[in-house]
Amino acid sequence: MSIKGKVWKYGDDVNTDVIFPGKYTYTITDPKEMATHALEDLDPKFAKKVEKEDIIVAGRNFGCGSSREQAVTCLKYAGVGVIVAKSFARIFFRNAINQGLPLVQCKEAVENISSGETVTIDFEKGKLSCKKGVFNFPPLPESVLGILEDGGLIPHTKKILKIEKGE
Amino acid sequence: MSKTFAEKILALKSGKESVVSGEIVIVSPDVVMSHDNTAAIAKKFKQIGVEKVKYPEKIVIPLDHCVPAATEKYAVNHKEIREFVREQKIENFYDINTGVCHQVLPEKGHIIPGTLVLGADSHTTTYGAFGAFSAGIGRSEVASIWATDEIWLRVPETIKINIKGEIPPEIYPKDIILHIIGDLGADGALYKAVEFSGKVIREMSIGGRMTLCNMAVEMGAKIGYVEPDEKTVQWLAARTDKKYEIVKSDLDANFEKIIDYDISKLEPQIACPHTVDNVKPVSEVAGTKINQVLIGTCTNGRLEDLKIASEILRGKKVFNRVRLLVFPASIEVFAQAMELGILQELVKSGAVIMNPGCGPCLGAHEGVLAPGEVCLSTANRNFKGRMGCKEAEVFLASPATVAISSLYGEITDVRGDIK
Numbered sequence: 001m002s003i004k005g006k007v008w009k010y011g012d013d014v015n016t017d018v019i020f021p022g023k024y025t026y027t028i029t030d031p032k033e034m035a036t037h038a039l040e041d042l043d044p045k046f047a048k049k050v051e052k053e054d055i056i057v058a059g060r061n062f063g064c065g066s067s068r069e070q071a072v073t074c075l076k077y078a079g080v081g082v083i084v085a086k087s088f089a090r091i092f093f094r095n096a097i098n099q100g101l102p103l104v105q106c107k108e109a110v111e112n113i114s115s116g117e118t119v120t121i122d123f124e125k126g127k128l129s130c131k132k133g134v135f136n137f138p139p140l141p142e143s144v145l146g147i148l149e150d151g152g153l154i155p156h157t158k159k160i161l162k163i164e165k166g167e
Numbered sequence: 168m169s170k171t172f173a174e175k176i177l178a179l180k181s182g183k184e185s186v187v188s189g190e191i192v193i194v195s196p197d198v199v200m201s202h203d204n205t206a207a208i209a210k211k212f213k214q215i216g217v218e219k220v221k222y223p224e225k226i227v228i229p230l231d232h233c234v235p236a237a238t239e240k241y242a243v244n245h246k247e248i249r250e251f252v253r254e255q256k257i258e259n260f261y262d263i264n265t266g267v268c269h270q271v272l273p274e275k276g277h278i279i280p281g282t283l284v285l286g287a288d289s290h291t292t293t294y295g296a297f298g299a300f301s302a303g304i305g306r307s308e309v310a311s312i313w314a315t316d317e318i319w320l321r322v323p324e325t326i327k328i329n330i331k332g333e334i335p336p337e338i339y340p341k342d343i344i345l346h347i348i349g350d351l352g353a354d355g356a357l358y359k360a361v362e363f364s365g366k367v368i369r370e371m372s373i374g375g376r377m378t379l380c381n382m383a384v385e386m387g388a389k390i391g392y393v394e395p396d397e398k399t400v401q402w403l404a405a406r407t408d409k410k411y412e413i414v415k416s417d418l419d420a421n422f423e424k425i426i427d428y429d430i431s432k433l434e435p436q437i438a439c440p441h442t443v444d445n446v447k448p449v450s451e452v453a454g455t456k457i458n459q460v461l462i463g464t465c466t467n468g469r470l471e472d473l474k475i476a477s478e479i480l481r482g483k484k485v486f487n488r489v490r491l492l493v494f495p496a497s498i499e500v501f502a503q504a505m506e507l508g509i510l511q512e513l514v515k516s517g518a519v520i521m522n523p524g525c526g527p528c529l530g531a532h533e534g535v536l537a538p539g540e541v542c543l544s545t546a547n548r549n550f551k552g553r554m555g556c557k558e559a560e561v562f563l564a565s566p567a568t569v570a571i572s573s574l575y576g577e578i579t580d581v582r583g584d585i586k
Contacts, residue, residue, distance in 0.1 A: 013353045013442055017550035021557075022529035026203060026233060027240050041552040061354035061387060065550060066529070067289040068204075069306045090358050090389055091289055095305040143191050143319050153307040157314055158215045 002122040003081045003102075005053040007130075008046060009115035012059035016071040016092065018042040025068055034070050035077035046078075053081035055121070057113045060085070063092025072099045082121055084128065086110050097144050098153035104128060109135035169417035171325040172392055173360040176300040176414050180283045188324040188421070195316050198277055199225050200286035201309050202268045203232035206247040208287060211310035220255050220313040227259040228252060229271045234263035234524040237532035266497025266523035269293040269381065269465035274499050276407030280395045281414040285309070285318065290465050290547065292383045296376035297403065298395035298413055303384065323389045324423040325360040325416065330367040332431035337581045339475070340375030341467060341545065341565035343367070344382045345436035347428060349446025357387035359423065362416060367430060368393055373402045374469040381466050382547050385443040435581055438563035441551040449568060455578040457562075458540040460485075460569050463494025463521070464528045467545035467566050473504045476570035477512040479581070485517035486576035492534045493518045494526045530555035543569050543578060 018041040020034065028034055039046040056062075056075065062085040063071060072095045075083070083096065084104040096103050104121060112132040113119060120129045128135045140148065150156035170178075170185065178185050181192035201208050205228050212220070220226060228248065236242035245263070252260040265271050269290055272278050280298030284291065287309045294301035304318065312318050330343060348355070361383045368376065380391030393399075394415045403411075416422075434448035462468070462476050473495060485491045493513055495501040501523055504510045510520055519534075527534035528546045535555030536542055542554055542561050549561035562578065571581040 013444075015442075015550045017530075017548070017553050021552045021555075023531060023535070023552075023555050025529070026244050026531070027238070029207070041557040061357060064353055064387065065289065065548065067287055067291075067303045067305055087354060087357060089354075089387060091303050091305060094308065098305055098307040141191055153311050154211050154214050157311040161215065161217065161314065 001124065002120060003053055003055070004118060004120045005055040005081050006051065007055050007057050007113055007115055007117050007119055008050065009113060010042065010056065010058045013061045013064055014042060014058050015065040016063060016068055017065055019063065019071040020068060020074045022066065025070060031073050031077040034074040038074040038078040050078045050080065052079040054079055055119055056080055056083045057110055058083065058085040059110060060087045062088050064089035067091045069095045069099065072096045072101055076101045084109060084113070097147050100148060100152035102148060104137050106135055106137040109137065169420045171360065171420040171422065172362060172414055172416040173300065173323050173325055173390065176281065176283060177320060177322045179414070186322050188322050190322045191319055192322060193317050194283060194320055196285045196312060196318065197225065197282040198227055198284040199309060199312050200227045200268060200272060200284065200288065200291065202229055202288060203244060203248070204287050204306055205251065206244045208306045208309045209247065209251045211307055212313050215310065215314045217314040220257070221316045223255055223257045226257050226313065227272055227277050228257060229261035229265055229268045230263050231267045232525045232529065233531040234522065264498055266500070267465045267468065267525055270468065270496035270500065273297060274406060274497055276409065279403060279407060279409050279411040280399065281412045285312065289384050290381050292388060292391045293377050293381040293465060295380040295383070295391035296373060296393050297399055298393065300390055302389050321358070323358055323360040325362055325420070326356055327362045327364060327422045327425045329365040329425065329427045330363065330430060331365050331427060332367065332429040334367060334370070334430060335433060337435065337567055338430065338433050339565040339567055340371060340378040342433055342436045343430055344379045345438050345446050345563065346430070346433055348382060348386045348444050349436065349438070351386050353386060353442055353444040355386040356383065359388055360390045360392060361388040362392045364394065369396060372471060373398060374471045377469070378466055385547060435565060435568045437568070437578060438549055440549055440560040440562065443547070443549060443563065449578065449580045452562070452578050453580050455562070456541060457489060457543045457572060457577060459490045459492065459534065459536065459542040460573040461492045461494070461527065461534065461542060461544040461546060462566050462569055463492070463496060463526060464546040465496060466547040468494055468496030468500065470500050470503050472545065472566040473500070473509050473513070474507070476566045477509040479567060479570040480516040480574065481512050483516055483574055485573045489573050489576050491516070491518040491573045492521055492526065494521045495523050497523050527554050529553065543572050545569050
């Protein structure tokens with residue numbers, strides 16, 4: 001699997017409240033509507049201009065804060081194909097995998113990517129190519145890859161339970 | 168071989184002889200918590216194609232995030248949860264008259280040492296104050312656990328934080344944890360287990376330990392943990408007759424880091440907008456004008472917090488431009504505060520006493536902010552837009568600092584002479 005997209009670059013500690021404000025957590029339930037509020041309190045232009053397979057590149061601790069899964073859902077339905085960061089907050093990392101949104105952790109790449117440039121990521125090879133060069137990133141653990149490959153945790157669990165029942 | 172608390176408990180829960188930090192294990196939790204997000208989780212659960220939850224007795228569901236319902240949408244959400252709870256025969260359901268999940272679960276005896284608790288809420292780290300391994304997870308994961316009773320977890324490395332010295336007057340657990348978060352940063356304990364220990368912890372109340380563990384996630388931690396002691400045992404004796412075994416780190420366990428803090432000279436601490444690790448001593452921000460103050464939430468809405476506030480406010484009036492909102496963390500706290508006359512004192516000073524719940528902490532209702540307004544709060548987050556408005560500012564502090572500041576209409580050093 002590989003992905004090619006335009007970069008939206010942000011800083012450190014992008015939290016779940018600026019990705020998807022708490023005031024919407026129980027009032028907006030349609031993923032497409034969630035997408036219209038993605039990153040609303042950080043970059044109001046983002047939701048209007050983001051295109052399919054665009055890439056978010058950010059600093060440390062991306063997705064810190066709340067456990068709200070909508071912080072992933074809104075980005076995914078806005079079209080984001082992958083998030084590259086120096087590091088991810090723990091629950092956000094799990095939520096992204098569980099919703100089938102791939103993540104790349106690569107400090108060096110983040111430091112060399114500029115906003116607006118086009119980046120290519122090859123997941124099998126663990127390579128990210130940008131204007132300034134090619135950077136390697138470690139593959140995700142196997143237990144995690146299985147979930148991602150099944151399109152998220154819900155389809156993954158569904159598949160496993162069917163296998164167990166011998167269906 | 169010597170082991171940390173995290174290694175021991177995850178070995179126990181994964182049925183392995185021993186595990187090491189960094190290893191990924193499949194575990195079966197003892198308690199699974201969800202709150203107002205239960206309706207959304209139930210929809211995901213149905214997508215899995217399973218009719219019934221595997222272990223209804225492991226599931227605990229308090230309603231707290233927007234109680235009572237503020238709008239029709241919230242009302243429908245609550246209604247769906249009540250229907251699901253009935254359908255699945257989930258007995259541990261607490262409706263809108265109970266309180267904030269992180270206060271309610273321990274109060275109702277669901278939290279005991281040596282257990283694995285997972286919750287669809289980032290502040291699930293709170294229960295580490297009772298010696299449980301307790302971490303936040305996402306909605307899909309809760310749905311999946313309901314169906315399978317299993318989840319993967321990575322065994323975290325442990326950072327041990329020793330807190331030494333004598334607690335200075337007017338310094339509270341909130342000041343201590345804000346200081347630590349300010350020092351280590353918002354990702355200073357990313358993916359780690361944080362074990363709070365030392366003389367100050369042993370002297371600290373259970374409520375104070377809950378404040379510390381509650382905010383461990385604000386430095387990225389997977390869990391917070393305090394080794395249970397006689398105080399824990401006594402606290403639990405009044406709540407539950409469940410049998411438990413205390414699990415603790417070996418003294419010579421492989422801690423990733425041991426960090427010492429001497430708090431003997433600590434000043435009151437303030438987390439400034441818009442990150443929790445933007446912490447400054449009160450002397451640097453004293454004089455900042457405020458419009459609203461909030462005492463409550465899962466961080467500081469306990470009886471001891473309300474008591475401190477009422478002692479500071481007794482016989483005095485809240486500054487005329489300031490709105491003081493008080494949210495007892497649970498109905499039990501509310502009733503005790505009422506019996507002790509604490510709520511009466513607060514009302515006389517001009518406080519608005521609200522029902523137990525999360526209130527405006529996450530910007531849902533009951534006191535959200537307007538553009539340009541400033542709130543000083545005892546909550547745990549001050550992110551931009553957190554209290555419903557991205558052009559507002561939120562500062563975080565201890566209940567004492569919040570109470571004294573409400574009298575002067577500006578951030579005030581609680582150690583100063585009362586004017």
